[in-house]
Amino acid sequence: MGSLESSKWKEAIKTELQALEDNHTWDLITTEPQQNIIDTKWVFKRKKNSEGKVQVYKARLVARGFQQTGISYDEVYSPVTSLTTVRILISIAAYYGWNIYQFDICSAFLHSSINEDIYIYLPEGHIQSGKVGKLRKAIYGLKKAPRYWYETFCNFMISQDFKRSKTDMCLYIKTFKNTKTFVIQYVDDILMISSDESTVESLKEQMAKTFKIKDLGLASYYVGIRILQNKDFISLDQCEYLKSILQLFNMSDCKGVTIPLEPNFNSSYLSRESSESQEIENRCRKLIGCIMYAMLDTRPDLSISISILSRFQN
Template identity: 30%
Template sequence: MDLPPSIPVTSKEGVVCKQRKSLYGLKQSPRAWFERFATFIKKFGYVQSNSYHTLFLKRHKGKLTTLIIYVDDIIVTGDDQAEMQNLQKYLASEFKMKSLSDLKYFLEIEVARSNHGIFLSQRKYVLDLLAETGMLDCRLIDTPSEQNHKLGLYLDQVPTNKECYQRLVGKLNYLAHTHSDIAYAVSVVSQFMHFPSEDHMGAVMRILRYLKVTPGKRLMFSKYDHTNVEGYTDADWAGLVTDRRSTSGYFTFVGGNLVT
């Protein structure tokens, strides 16, 4: 590489550039930034999670403070307001930052707070999806999927627009984060992403018609006096009509709140 014109060079032989800082756009810049941040935050008493490396935890006087890293964004939650304020001052001493106060909207997820807990919803996301597909005035339906459906791969099936199908199913998969009631229906239509038919697209449209009934359905997280982990699972043995495979499902509660 050529040296910048502002750098005086007496000899062109044996001259190299030494990088002192990681620059945005370089492949190693996210790793270098995170390594610097992790080292800095651990000095303040936070412990990095072994399962999720972007999650840092600190328990002070029986109260837990959680810190989550999303690329260039930092989300801090906890019950100890004094600890959270001290953390903000500590971070501001090393990094350029600004506080956005309480979280209200993040990654298409709306956040609302009350005395009962925290509510997560994707109402705007649902309405935008219905408007995009022209389903705002669609006929309503009470269930996201047909009972005892016979969806599968058949030789005589009529193919549909594969790109459109994959895009819609992908958006429904993201919506299932707060609409657990459509999780099974979305998992079924996700099995036919490589070769969708008109019947499969009809199943996707049925999910959209169901969403029209409850666009503002919310997921609530309340504070309980325990942190127990509970899991439930079930399966429809040999439920697929084409290859007789089983479809299993599960959900997990942590501290009385649904997390997966």
């Protein structure tokens, strides 16, 4: 709060508190001794665009879910769409010349009702003597919050006559006459691809009635992937992500090469012997994991390199 950006963080907190109030997230009740009350904390983040510039200052009130006790956690798993699905549908859009639209569900988890008795301490500045909040809606940090949100969005899509794919639980498909529409869900980031623009507008209106959405127009940046849409082609890259990886491993000034692996590379150059430093070993594993994410998204040319390096992590 003492930084030069304090005014932006205060505005972000105000926006989050307003969202909590608008969604009637909790009821104020008097504390009882036997209640398990969960702490909350503020989490701050700068969300950047495809060019690496700060786009939004985000403040999130998060529950310390590790304090939850006495509640069944049988069903906490929440799926996210496969990146393979995203690439396949983008290639379909490119082939047919369809536009790809993107939406963001604002404070997504707050749209999900919960069916357990969960109590939280109120955030700083809103503490009232002897009062705690009994949650009506899921908030970030709860063990089941992602699953509650997934079920909420899934039920909404089914109510709009979409069918959930059997191979990807976050892909929804609607076929009407000669029109095909695909919706991809990655938590609160939504991609929509359709052969009919009126279907897109109709679904957008219905979505806005149920959730608070941010219409981002034509997709340009999705889960770290920059999407460039043109009349003749669609291209994908992770330029900013790769720059951040180079910076993280102090390689921003390294020289580029045109091929991902030396010709006639011999894996005997590498060794499974332990290094003198555990820190170096950990950094190598971290680096392989970071590059593997890029390989799965937009850089399949790195797969052989990653495959070889992964054999020598121990």
